[in-house]
Amino acid sequence: MLLSAQDLTMRFGGVLALNQVSFEVEQGSITALIGPNGAGKTTAFNCITGFYRASSGRLILDGGEEGAIDLLEILGERFKAEDFIHPAAFFKRLYYKMFGGAHRVARSGVARTFQNVRLFKEMTAMENLLVAQRHRVNHNLLAGFFKTAAFLKSEEAAVAEACKWLEFFEILEDANRLAGELPYGNQRRLEIARALCTEPRLICLDEPAAGLNPQETARLNAHIRKLRDQFQVTVLLIEHDMGLVMDISDHVVVLDHGEVIATGSPAEIQDNQKVLEAYLGVAEEGEMRL
Amino acid sequence: MDLIIFVQQLINGLVLGSIYGLIAVGYTMVYGIIGMINFAHGEIYMISAYLTAVFLALLATLGIQSVPLVLLLVLLLTTLFTALYGWSIERVAYRPLRSSTRLAPLISAIGMTLVLQNYVRLGQGAKSQGVPPLIEGHFRLFLTGSDQFVQITYIQCLIIVAALLGMSLLTYLMQKTTLGRSCRATQQDRIMAGLLGVNTDRIISTVFVLGSAMAAIAGVLVSLNYGSFDFHIGFVTGIKAFTAAVLGGIGSLPGAMLGGLILGLSESFFSGFVNTDYKDVFAFSILVLVLIFKPSGLLGVPEVEKV
Numbered sequence: 001m002l003l004s005a006q007d008l009t010m011r012f013g014g015v016l017a018l019n020q021v022s023f024e025v026e027q028g029s030i031t032a033l034i035g036p037n038g039a040g041k042t043t044a045f046n047c048i049t050g051f052y053r054a055s056s057g058r059l060i061l062d063g064g065e066e067g068a069i070d071l072l073e074i075l076g077e078r079f080k081a082e083d084f085i086h087p088a089a090f091f092k093r094l095y096y097k098m099f100g101g102a103h104r105v106a107r108s109g110v111a112r113t114f115q116n117v118r119l120f121k122e123m124t125a126m127e128n129l130l131v132a133q134r135h136r137v138n139h140n141l142l143a144g145f146f147k148t149a150a151f152l153k154s155e156e157a158a159v160a161e162a163c164k165w166l167e168f169f170e171i172l173e174d175a176n177r178l179a180g181e182l183p184y185g186n187q188r189r190l191e192i193a194r195a196l197c198t199e200p201r202l203i204c205l206d207e208p209a210a211g212l213n214p215q216e217t218a219r220l221n222a223h224i225r226k227l228r229d230q231f232q233v234t235v236l237l238i239e240h241d242m243g244l245v246m247d248i249s250d251h252v253v254v255l256d257h258g259e260v261i262a263t264g265s266p267a268e269i270q271d272n273q274k275v276l277e278a279y280l281g282v283a284e285e286g287e288m289r290l
Numbered sequence: 291m292d293l294i295i296f297v298q299q300l301i302n303g304l305v306l307g308s309i310y311g312l313i314a315v316g317y318t319m320v321y322g323i324i325g326m327i328n329f330a331h332g333e334i335y336m337i338s339a340y341l342t343a344v345f346l347a348l349l350a351t352l353g354i355q356s357v358p359l360v361l362l363l364v365l366l367l368t369t370l371f372t373a374l375y376g377w378s379i380e381r382v383a384y385r386p387l388r389s390s391t392r393l394a395p396l397i398s399a400i401g402m403t404l405v406l407q408n409y410v411r412l413g414q415g416a417k418s419q420g421v422p423p424l425i426e427g428h429f430r431l432f433l434t435g436s437d438q439f440v441q442i443t444y445i446q447c448l449i450i451v452a453a454l455l456g457m458s459l460l461t462y463l464m465q466k467t468t469l470g471r472s473c474r475a476t477q478q479d480r481i482m483a484g485l486l487g488v489n490t491d492r493i494i495s496t497v498f499v500l501g502s503a504m505a506a507i508a509g510v511l512v513s514l515n516y517g518s519f520d521f522h523i524g525f526v527t528g529i530k531a532f533t534a535a536v537l538g539g540i541g542s543l544p545g546a547m548l549g550g551l552i553l554g555l556s557e558s559f560f561s562g563f564v565n566t567d568y569k570d571v572f573a574f575s576i577l578v579l580v581l582i583f584k585p586s587g588l589l590g591v592p593e594v595e596k597v
Contacts, residue, residue: 103484120478137468
């Protein structure tokens with residue numbers, strides 16, 4: 001299991017956006033998160049990627065050699081009553097409160113894209129990709145100032161990595177254009193490329209096919225498959241295009257009203273009565289009589 | 291005769307403008323990155339003036355006589371310690387309020403100015419303090435065939451050079467280094483930068499440090515130039531520098547320098563040719579006029595609605 005969400009709950013005031021959501025994402029799979037509008041798909045995404053701080057629950061990411069990482073913990077949780085009895089737990093939470101944050105989630109290998117593209121519009125496509133490679137570039141300020149050999153070498157490596165992904169998404173010719181000026185389809189692909197530049201093990205795509213025409217969707221489909229097969233990146237995606245979902249995903253999780261109502265392979269989901277009800281609505285008794 | 295006054299006021303204006311510009315950088319960078327006006331920035335400048343006096347005294351006790359060495363050491367130490375003040379202010383007064391309403395850090399900033407002013411007043415006394423002139427001497431340019439002259443002191447030259455150098459280094463830093471790239475990314479979309487692994491808290495701290503360092507350079511040179519200061523100097527200078535930042539387009543680095551120069555020049559020309567008492571009125575009228583026709587400032591980009 002690469003990621004396992006356990007009893008993930010998210011409250012906005014009185015609204016329960018996620019109610020004890022549990023699901024798992026298999027290493028090397030393409031998992032789709034589907035559900036009707038307002039089901040809590042994007043909220044779940046936001047919690048996983050550190051955009052929101054979930055109210056309770058656990059999000060365990062298998063950190064490879066580092067062991068399991070609790071994504072909620074490194075975001076910096078609230079103190080709990082029992083912390084005051086266990087000093088170790090208290091200091092751990094204090095540490096993450098002070099030095100934790102969304103950047104730690106990203107550094108532990110989770111990257112994401114947004115439904116409405118969020119590129120750094122005033123920067124070039126290349127710069128967008130370089131910002132994401134903080135693990136690769138040289139951070140020594142003086143080295144950057146005087147352009148030392150080590151700095152230039154690390155920059156070169158970062159540019160090469162960026163070019164690899166630009167080429168993969170067939171947008172290499174846009175490298176030096178401002179991100180905000182690119183055509184919409186290219187912006188979408190650039191955003192995925194940028195997420196990939198953080199070297200994620202799990203990439204979360206929020207409606208990657210939204211606003212794309214059928215040809216572009218087919219191309220995206222091929223790209224996502226290639227990501228899994230060639231680069232061993234695990235993909236978690238939200239998508240409304242059921243054709244795409246059924247076509248590429250290995251595993252589907254269905255959410256409705258903030259709860260998981262079904263999980264399984266695409267074929268199983270298609271025949272699931274609860275899923276059909278959630279999508280099409282259920283005939284109530286009163287209506288029957290009329 | 292008028293030419294002499296013109297050139298003299300031009301130089302005075304450039305000096306004043308350089309100082310405003312150096313301080314305005316702090317306002318503009320902080321606004322650019324977290325969208326708040328750091329009202330305590332003027333006090334940072336005031337603190338750096340006091341630190342200058344402290345370090346000058348310290349170096350004199352240590353028996354260091356060489357003027358360039360003293361100047362260099364004072365600049366370095368004051369910049370370092372002022373930057374530390376800037377960093378701490380952000381850590382203590384603004385970071386805990388990062389996720390609250392936009393107004394909260396603003397009020398916290400006003401509180402911080404009061405704290406800093408009174409901290410200095412209690413520690414150093416309310417009387418104005420002075421530093422001995424470290425660099426004396428001047429150039430005099432005589433008008434041919436007369437005994438009128440334009441006078442530029444060495445320290446004035448130093449202020450202009452320091453401002454130019456500081457601004458160029460800062461611009462280079464923001465455009466060409468890894469840190470600058472992360473800063474610009476954070477400026478455009480802080481949350482997204484965080485999701486890409488940029489430690490945005492550290493970037494924001496760095497911005498405060500850089501802004502305070504620039505104010506410290508201004509503080510050292512101004513106290514060496516004028517020789518005296520009190521715990522109140524941060525207020526008016528801070529307001530002026532803030533005006534300069536708004537005039538040039540808040541959020542824009544070259545805008546801060548341009549705004550500072552325009553403000554300094556207009557003040558100095560107005561007091562040279564019209565009236566000294568109303569120079570501030572003139573300077574602020576220019577601000578009003580610019581904002582009527584270009585609300586985002588001279589070099590500012592109109593705020594784009596974020597979706």
